[in-house]
Amino acid sequence: MFWGRVPVLLAALFVSASAVDAQEFKLEEVPSVTTVAPARLKPKTIVFSDHRDDKLADAGTGLIRFEDWGRERPLQKQFLSLFPGYVEPTIKVSVHGIPKSYTEKLHIYVVEARFPIEKAPGAIDLARYTRIDVLEKIDPSIKHRRITADETAPEADPQSAYNRHPGRRWCEAPGSLCIESRYPLEGKLPVGIRLANKLExxxxxxxxxxxxxxxxxxxxxxxxxxxxLAKLTGVETPVAGVLEQTIFHVNQVMQFGKLLAVLQEHPSDPNRTIATVFMALAVETDVLERKKEFESVPVLRNLIPAQVLMGKSSFNSGNSISAGLPDYVRNRIRAIAEGFGQ
Structure with missing residues (x-):
């Protein structure tokens, strides 16, 4: 019955400057980023959508069922899943000593953002985001250590084998940075965890x-x-660079996370860039359905997982991870825009 384990994953996805440094950028909410033409983009403005009001989204959480996402938006699924062809994993469990298999159903939180950068695509150094010294300056509360392919959970732990890449091992792609990160939860969330642990x-x-x-x-x-990719972004100019960040193992609740940042030349100016950023987080559906066990305990009624996840609980606080997905994602997107423009 954990509620705080999903938002933290975004810290690894959004390698960027600090949120404080990124306040220059403002967000403009739109129904769909990919329908916003480059000519309509304004300086220091990010068009943004997390699709919480889509007809596909669950009214209570704003998340989309994985199967609906794959059916209605196959191109997104191709690029934003853990790997192309990914399906909801089959999990093996023991029920009264009898081994059984079941499909781990997922819901997806999908984010799109687009913004102009006042320099040519070739002047943007995406490779700097694959250096651990850069990551360590982003958020001091998250500690990273470099890992090898042999140390990844899908290789070392049979219970995580369903997240193995079918074409290669994680961390063996040339030029990639692989890290294991640890984040101690902050604000009011640890208090809620201790209370829940004591009552259970x-x-x-x-x-x-x-x-x-x-x-x-x-x-x-x-x-x-x-x-x-040009079809995915809706921008017809050539793709100049792609940064990909994949969370392939989480110790609780999440199945995977993916961020894709696509750089393209501005259609009317070769010395400017259009950046389109996509992000998808796969949340286990049973986490969202855990409600009754919290409602029955008065002190935990504000700890309902879906409410905390979406920043609608009294346990949410601050502007960072503890604020919940919507606020935190918006701050990180601002930080990405600032970082790319430096």
Missing amino acids: EGGKKISEFMEFQTEIRVLPPEEIDRLA
Whole structure:
């Protein structure tokens, strides 16, 4: 019954400047970023959509069922899933000593953002985001250590084998940075965890920290499907660069996370760039459905997972991870824009 383990994953996805430094940029909410033509973009303005009001989205959470996402937006699924062809994993469990398999149903939180950069695509150094010294300056509360392919959970832990890449091992792509990150939860959230652990004696204890493994890389030219990516972004100019960040293991609740930043030449000015950023987080559906067990305990009624996840609980606080997904994502997108423009 953990509620705080999903938002932290965004810290690994959004490698960027600090939120404080990024306040120059403002957000303009739109129904769909990919329908906003480059000519309509304004300086220091990010058009943004997290699709919480889409007809596909669940009214209570703003998240989209994985199967609906794949059916209605197959191009997004192709590029934003853990890997192309990814399906909801089959999990093996033991029920009264009898091994059984079931499909782990997922919901997706999908974010799109687009903004202009006042310099040519070739002047933007995406490779700097694959250096651990850059990551360490982003958020001091998150500690990183470099890992090898042998240390990844999908290789070392049979229970995580369903997240193995079918074409290669994680962390073996040339030029990639692979890290394991640890984040101690902040604000009011640890208090809620301790209370929940105390009231649920004998059950599995909720951790007060998150651990996740991430691969970050700049796609080499031979791996860039330029036609498909141009169709994904809705911008017709050539794709000049792609930064890909993949969370392939999380110690609790999340199945995966993916960020894709696509740089293209501005249609009317070769010395300017259009950046389109996509992000998808796959949340286990059963986490969103855990409600009754919290409502029955008065002190935990504000700890309902879906409410905390979407920043609608009294346990949410601040402007960072503890604020919930919507506020935190918006701050990180601002930071990405600032970082690309430096």
